Amino acid sequence: MFYREAGQFKASYQADAAIFPIRQDRIAVAAILVVAFVAVPFLATPYMITGILIPFLILTLAAIGLNILTGYAGQLSLGTAAFMAVGAFASYNFILRIPGIPMLLAFALGGVVAALVGIVFGLPSLRIRGFYLAVATLAAQFFIVWFLTKVGWITNYSSSGVITAQKIEILGYTFTTPESKYLLILTIVALMALAAKNMARGNIGRSWMAVRDMDVAAEVIGIRLMRAKLLAFAVSSFYCGVAGALFAYAHLGTVEPEAFNLDLSFRVLFMVIIGGVGTVLGSFLGAGFVTLMPIVLSVTVRFLDSNLGLHIAESTISNLELMVFGGLIIFFLIVEPHGLARLWQIAKEKLRLWPFPH
Amino acid sequence: MSFFFEVLIGGLLSGVMYSLVALGFVLIYKASGVFNFAQGAMVFFAALTYVGLLEVGLSPWLAIPATLAVMVVLALVTERVVLRPLVNQPQITLFMATIGLTFFIEGLAQMIWGANVRGLELGLQDEPLQWVTDNTGMNVSKFDLAAAGVAAVLVTVLALFFSRTRIGRALRAVADDHQAALAVGIPLQQIWGIVWGVAGAVALVAGLLWGARNGVQYALTFVALKALPVLILGGFDSVPGAIVGGLIIGATEKLAEVYLGPYVGGGIEGWFPYVMALLFLLVRPEGLFGEKIIRRI
Numbered sequence: 001m002f003y004r005e006a007g008q009f010k011a012s013y014q015a016d017a018a019i020f021p022i023r024q025d026r027i028a029v030a031a032i033l034v035v036a037f038v039a040v041p042f043l044a045t046p047y048m049i050t051g052i053l054i055p056f057l058i059l060t061l062a063a064i065g066l067n068i069l070t071g072y073a074g075q076l077s078l079g080t081a082a083f084m085a086v087g088a089f090a091s092y093n094f095i096l097r098i099p100g101i102p103m104l105l106a107f108a109l110g111g112v113v114a115a116l117v118g119i120v121f122g123l124p125s126l127r128i129r130g131f132y133l134a135v136a137t138l139a140a141q142f143f144i145v146w147f148l149t150k151v152g153w154i155t156n157y158s159s160s161g162v163i164t165a166q167k168i169e170i171l172g173y174t175f176t177t178p179e180s181k182y183l184l185i186l187t188i189v190a191l192m193a194l195a196a197k198n199m200a201r202g203n204i205g206r207s208w209m210a211v212r213d214m215d216v217a218a219e220v221i222g223i224r225l226m227r228a229k230l231l232a233f234a235v236s237s238f239y240c241g242v243a244g245a246l247f248a249y250a251h252l253g254t255v256e257p258e259a260f261n262l263d264l265s266f267r268v269l270f271m272v273i274i275g276g277v278g279t280v281l282g283s284f285l286g287a288g289f290v291t292l293m294p295i296v297l298s299v300t301v302r303f304l305d306s307n308l309g310l311h312i313a314e315s316t317i318s319n320l321e322l323m324v325f326g327g328l329i330i331f332f333l334i335v336e337p338h339g340l341a342r343l344w345q346i347a348k349e350k351l352r353l354w355p356f357p358h
Numbered sequence: 359m360s361f362f363f364e365v366l367i368g369g370l371l372s373g374v375m376y377s378l379v380a381l382g383f384v385l386i387y388k389a390s391g392v393f394n395f396a397q398g399a400m401v402f403f404a405a406l407t408y409v410g411l412l413e414v415g416l417s418p419w420l421a422i423p424a425t426l427a428v429m430v431v432l433a434l435v436t437e438r439v440v441l442r443p444l445v446n447q448p449q450i451t452l453f454m455a456t457i458g459l460t461f462f463i464e465g466l467a468q469m470i471w472g473a474n475v476r477g478l479e480l481g482l483q484d485e486p487l488q489w490v491t492d493n494t495g496m497n498v499s500k501f502d503l504a505a506a507g508v509a510a511v512l513v514t515v516l517a518l519f520f521s522r523t524r525i526g527r528a529l530r531a532v533a534d535d536h537q538a539a540l541a542v543g544i545p546l547q548q549i550w551g552i553v554w555g556v557a558g559a560v561a562l563v564a565g566l567l568w569g570a571r572n573g574v575q576y577a578l579t580f581v582a583l584k585a586l587p588v589l590i591l592g593g594f595d596s597v598p599g600a601i602v603g604g605l606i607i608g609a610t611e612k613l614a615e616v617y618l619g620p621y622v623g624g625g626i627e628g629w630f631p632y633v634m635a636l637l638f639l640l641v642r643p644e645g646l647f648g649e650k651i652i653r654r655i
Contacts, residue, residue, distance in 0.1 A: 070450075076450060124636055124639060124640060127639065127640050127643045128639050128640075128643050129643070130449070131393050131449070131453070131594065132590050132594070132639060132643065132644070132645070134393075134453075135586045135587070135589065135590045135632075135635075136590065136632070136635070136636045136639060138583070138586060138632055139629060139632035139633050139635070139636045142628045142629035142632055143629040143632070143633060146625060146626070146628055146629050149625075150622065150625070216653050216654075262583075266457060269454070269457075270454065270457075273450065273451065273454045277450075315468070315472075315473060316469055319465040319466075319468045319469040319473075320465065320469065321465070322461050322462070322464060322465030322468075323461070323462050323465035323466055323469065324465075325458075325461050325465075326458040326459060326460065326461030326462030326463075326464075326465065327458070327462055328458075329454065329455070329457070329458030329461070330439075330440055330455050330458040330459065330462070333444065333447075333451055333454055333455045333458070334440075334443040334444060334455075337444070337447045337448075337451050
């Protein structure tokens, strides 16, 4: 009854190709944005913001980046964290070496540098496909992290390799409270997510999807494979680079290569797979799931432990969490291989009829 | 010059160790098209189980079959619980499932046997072979030679198994085409169970050798990462490719570390194999011995 698009006529191509073609979707997105921008900063505790919401949003951005590459363009990558690291370190160097550079510009330039590196490591994708490519992107992961550790100039010859990130300062305002950082990140993520949705519906997005579905056929109908694939790598790495810069500056507070290890790459990949390949919504859902699950797990296990008086050893708890995490991933893949976004689609179908099925 | 050969031989022999792990990947990929990331965790699990059983008081000759049994059970359970419900899913989904499996096995192994580092004694010393040192002045590790011997035996057995037995023929049929294999009456699920069991056995051998060399510890799971460049170099679906790829990676990695490393600050072992495999792929996108894929619209 409430989710029925009957009567919403699309009278022009623009209306048909809109980012949110259904009115209820527009209202829902606006409502969510209002809640996220206005209500959350007042209601959420600082722990919730710094511990859950900020990493959730930043990792969402990285997941959108990877989703562009893997979900839309079909190129599997295991090097996400490395591109994030490039973004973080490039931003650090821009801020360090160009006095007075606007912070947001530095983040964007960090993204651009990550995009350039992404293009270099995307070049093999013109020859290699599938898992060969996935393993090849591991080269990026290991090489970049090694490079950042070894070249002293990048870390400004810091002896420990762990650099304290500069304070985020935009137009004379310093972002120190969790709420202000949250709002900054939320703005960036919301804008970039919209941009991603916009790209996906347009010419670029369609050429990516054609390449994903069958690259030989895409080439035959006149899509320039090289351009489409390298563009996917560039855009994806740009998103990851910005996410990496935010991760270092707004979440960790330090810039260090070790934060961007293979584990992070896998976590972002999980977000994409569990959330749903080839959907922006899926990146949000997946990031939420992967960020929340370990927290929920450890809270549950500790709750059970203290209430039932089991006195499980700390190491057992962490191993148990590892097992449950792995088990849940398998479980989710079996139950819904197309990801959480697919569940939303099914819900949408049902909502169209609800509550009067006839 | 003799130093060069010493490094080369050392590299080749350590390459054999990589091949052992890569072999497990190849077996599973060949028969089910699953890129089994959990192979490293299986190596870890096998080594830990073996050491754990020794600590419980089993004799080595009893512990090996017991561990083998555990690995086979693990393989069968994996097939039943993870693979069977995911039949016909895209490869990336299966790959993700094996990463989930990796977490699960790592947690399980450490929960049962604890996380402390243990030594593993196979009765082989990692010391230079006296006879070779006397004659040529090179240091060749006894342990590495023994490992190479084990790998040679294993590969021969596997090659015979694949080409001469009924099950081996069925395996190759499944590798070529799942549906056609099913159509001629090959029990797919049974075959997958067997393949994962064999991969578990290979993981046991690799786990014993790697465990004896580096100690049985969590770091064993990273061995899988060492095996990946070997895989793409040799081709995902080729047993000889795993061996040759391992030799090439092992040799060039050691040579690069010794001759190139000092110029760039060392520590290049971590990524050099990948970059080399990557450059190699640009010339041959299916790896050395991988099956050439013909694409049609």
